[in-house]
Amino acid sequence: MCWVQIETKREFPKNVIRFQDYSAEQLLKLFDxxxxxxxxxxxxxxxxxxxxxxxxxxxxxxxxxxSSESAMLRLGGRVTGFSGTEGTSVxxxxxxxxxxxxxxxxxxxxxxxxMDDGSAEWASRCSKVPLINGGDGENQHPTQGMLxxxxxxxxxxxxxxxxxxxxxxxxxxxxxHSLVVGLGMFGARAVLVSPENFEMPEKYIxxxxxxxxxxxxxxxxxxxxxxxxxxxxxxxRIQRERLPDESEYNKxxxxxxxxxxxxxxxxxxxxxxxxxxxVDEIAYRVNKDHRAKYYDQAENGVFMRMxxxxxxxxxxx
Amino acid sequence: xxxxxxxxxxxxxxxxxxxxxxxxxxxxxxxxALKLLKLDYENPDRKQSxxxxxxxxxxxxxxxxxxxxxxxxxxxxxxxxxxxxxLALISENDVRINCIKDWEIIKKFTPEIPGExxxxxxxxxxxxxxxxxKNVATLFAISQNGRGYEAKCVFCDNYMDKTQIRKNIA
Numbered sequence: 001m002c003w004v005q006i007e008t009k010r011e012f013p014k015n016v017i018r019f020q021d022y023s024a025e026q027l028l029k030l031f032d033x034x035x036x037x038x039x040x041x042x043x044x045x046x047x048x049x050x051x052x053x054x055x056x057x058x059x060x061x062x063x064x065x066x067s068s069e070s071a072m073l074r075l076g077g078r079v080t081g082f083s084g085t086e087g088t089s090v091x092x093x094x095x096x097x098x099x100x101x102x103x104x105x106x107x108x109x110x111x112x113x114x115m116d117d118g119s120a121e122w123a124s125r126c127s128k129v130p131l132i133n134g135g136d137g138e139n140q141h142p143t144q145g146m147l148x149x150x151x152x153x154x155x156x157x158x159x160x161x162x163x164x165x166x167x168x169x170x171x172x173x174x175x176x177h178s179l180v181v182g183l184g185m186f187g188a189r190a191v192l193v194s195p196e197n198f199e200m201p202e203k204y205i206x207x208x209x210x211x212x213x214x215x216x217x218x219x220x221x222x223x224x225x226x227x228x229x230x231x232x233x234x235x236x237r238i239q240r241e242r243l244p245d246e247s248e249y250n251k252x253x254x255x256x257x258x259x260x261x262x263x264x265x266x267x268x269x270x271x272x273x274x275x276x277x278x279v280d281e282i283a284y285r286v287n288k289d290h291r292a293k294y295y296d297q298a299e300n301g302v303f304m305r306m307x308x309x310x311x312x313x314x315x316x317x
Numbered sequence: 318x319x320x321x322x323x324x325x326x327x328x329x330x331x332x333x334x335x336x337x338x339x340x341x342x343x344x345x346x347x348x349x350a351l352k353l354l355k356l357d358y359e360n361p362d363r364k365q366s367x368x369x370x371x372x373x374x375x376x377x378x379x380x381x382x383x384x385x386x387x388x389x390x391x392x393x394x395x396x397x398x399x400x401x402x403x404l405a406l407i408s409e410n411d412v413r414i415n416c417i418k419d420w421e422i423i424k425k426f427t428p429e430i431p432g433e434x435x436x437x438x439x440x441x442x443x444x445x446x447x448x449x450x451k452n453v454a455t456l457f458a459i460s461q462n463g464r465g466y467e468a469k470c471v472f473c474d475n476y477m478d479k480t481q482i483r484k485n486i487a
Contacts (some may be wrong), residue, residue, distance in 0.1 A: 018474070096450050116446040118472025122453055137444050139473055203476055 012311045015124040016132040019142045019178040020207055024185050031150045034300070034307040041074070044306065047315045048077035054107035055081030056099065057134065058090065058114045063276060063298050064134045064144065068111045071305035075315075080107065097126045104128040109312060112136075130312045138172050143308060144275055145178025147301040149186070152232055154300065155271050155293060159186035165226045167193040168236035168256055168281055170200040175275040176236055177204045184208035184215035191226045192219045195252045198238065223256060228265050233258070234273045235281050259283045266291065273297055330368050336388040337397045338415040339404065346407045347371050347383035352486055353403040353437065356387070356396075365389035378411075394418075401428035403437055406482055409465060430459055430466060438468060439485045442475040455487070 013021045037044050053072040057065050061083070069079045081103075082088050090099060096119060103110055104127040112123050113134035120133035120140075135141040152159050164183055170176050170192055180200065183190050185208075192200050199219070208215045220226040227233055235258055243249045263272070263286055274282060274294040286292055309315075319327075342350055347369040357363055368386040375382050387393060394416050404412045405428050416424040436454045440447050447455045447470070457468040457477075468477045477485060 095452070096446070097452070114446075116449045117442055117444045118440075118446040118470065118474070119450075121472045122446045122450065136446075137473075203474055206476070207474065 014130045014312065015120075015127075016130075016142055016308060016312075017120045017124055018133070018140050019145045019181040020185075020211055021142075022146075022185075027146065027149065027182070027185075028153075030146065030304070030307050030311060031153050033310060034150060034303040035154075037306050037310070038303045044075055044310070044315075046076040048072065048075040048309065048313060051075075051077040051109070051313065052107040053077055053079045053081070053309075054103040054110045055079050055083070056103060056110060056112045056114075057081070057083045058085055058112075059135070060084065061113050061134065063301060064113060064141075065111075067298070067301040068132070068134065068143075068305050070302050071309055072109075074302070075306055075309055077108075077309075081111075096123060100126040100131075101128075104131075109309065132308070132312075135174055138174055138177075140178045141174045141275075142178045143301075143305060144175045145182050146308070147297065147304040148175065148179050148234070148273060148275070149182045150304045151273060151293060151297045151300050152188075152271070155296075156231060156269070159183070159188050161187060161189075162231040163189040163191065163229060164232035164234055165191045165193055165220075165223075165230045166200075166234045166236070167223055167226070167258075169198045169238050169242070170194040170236070171198045172239055172242060173236040173275075176200065176234070179234065180204050180217075181208050181211060184212040184217075187212065190215075190217040191230065192217060193221070193223055193226050193256075195238070195256060198242075198252075223258065223262060224265065227258075227262050227270075230266065231270050232273060233266065233270065235278070236275065237277065237279055237281055240279075253280050257281055257283065258286060260285050260289075263289050263291065329373065330370055330386060332420065333366075333386050333388040333417055334420050335390060335394075335418055336365070336386070336416075337394055338417060339385040339387070339397075339401075340382070340413045340415060341375075341378065341408065341411045342383040342385070342404070343408045343411065344372050344381045344383055346483075347385055349407050349483065349486060350383070350385055350404055353406065354385075354397060354400045363389070365393050382411075391418075401426075402431045403434070404428050405430035406434075406437075406466060406486075430461075432459055433457065433471075434459060434468065437487060438477070438482060439487050440470045440473065440475055441477050441481050441485050442470065442473050445470060445473040445475060447472055 072079050100123045108129055110131045111134045117137035117139040120136040124131040166176050240249050271293045272291050366388040370384040401414050414426050415422050434457045447453045456471040460467050465479045
């Protein structure tokens with residue numbers, strides 16, 4: 001039996017730090033709002049006029065930074081900040097606390113990507129304005145988890161009762177840490193497929209079980225067995241830099257590369273997702289498969305982040 | 318001159334007139350307990366004596382234990398009372414606090430672990446912001462499960478079990 005948390009936990013959180021701060025009901029409302037914005041872009045074009053986003057990216061980012069900034073601009077707000085610490089006082093040794101205290105007096109909302117686990121929680125305690133976690137170390141990436149679930153909901157009509165294979169680097173891939181909590185929250189089943197030493201850390205399984213004690217998950221050894229029955233395949237990149245040498249990387253890469261023959265095994269209504277950037281883990285020819293949804297997923301990120309900003313600023317239309 | 322029998326009856330360390338006796342500490346934890354209490358024992362102006370007693374056999378509890386005898390005034394008693402919850406981190410429900418005035422026990426209690434611990438533990442996750450940024454006080458939420466106490470870092474959500482807690486006392 002599927003389990004869905006339906007009660008409202010609390011007001012929509014002021015800060016977006018971790019996935020488990022939200023209830024399934026709050027997320028469904030967020031997805032509804034994202035759809036409304038998608039279909040009524042003009043009427044949301046000026047709802048954040050005069051507001052400023054501080055976009056503080058201590059680490060490299062393409063989609064999270066660009067889609068967060070795009071979301072703010074599309075709502076009428078403005079964006080300042082930095083991408084990489086070159087040319088900032090961080091290079092001179094400025095603490096995260098000082099940077100956040102300063103930025104929170106310049107802007108009305110902060111988006112932060114930082115290399116330390118827990119940095120978003122710490123920064124939110126230093127900030128006068130709402131803070132959105134754009135990825136904190138190897139910990140969480142809640143807005144990515146939300147846009148991933150939004151994509152599943154949009155493509156399959158529901159999340160509850162669906163089965164999702166999470167494959168690749170589940171240890172360092174923070175997007176899967178947030179996503180697994182979300183899948184559990186909605187009563188979806190998770191199949192975890194990863195190489196040795198890249199398994200999902202126990203703490204995220206625990207977090208999910210705290211949200212949903214009957215969370216249904218299994219660990220599977222091979223991609224071939226896992227993809228046949230799944231509704232969602234969520235691939236992640238094996239991070240080459242985490243492996244001792246190139247031969248080890250090549251060995252793992254070949255076992256966790258999603259190819260056309262794998263796609264042929266999948267259900268016709270299933271979807272293939274990836275948080276991007278992808279390198280070798282999905283064969284180029286799969287991009288043309290009607291089930292490949294990673295570019296839609298990236299596009300969905302803009303609407304989901306627009307909805308998130310509207311919620312944070314209390315925009316009701 | 319005392320006889321052997323009289324020596325046998327004598328306590329290893331004499332009774333204290335005023336202060337606190339922390340009894341029932343698990344063997345080997347007396348110095349950890351001192352660390353947790355954060356007593357100001359380097360200040361010569363403080364009129365207090367600290368006696369760690371390690372690995373003595375308790376007939377009453379039928380086990381080995383450590384103890385701390387802290388002799389001092391009422392300010393010492395109230396300070397230890399405030400800090401005593403931390404002792405449950407290392408000796409759980411077995412620790413007993415006896416507050417003493419004029420050679421008499423005026424209060425006896427088993428400390429309860431606080432729900433939150435600020436600045437008491439280090440996070441065992443070396444990538445946690447509390448280990449990477451300066452001046453970030455650690456904060457842990459404490460919960461109890463079948464395996465005893467557990468601490469969860471409020472920042473990075475890292476869980477520490479009893480063994481890790483002992484290793485990471487700040």
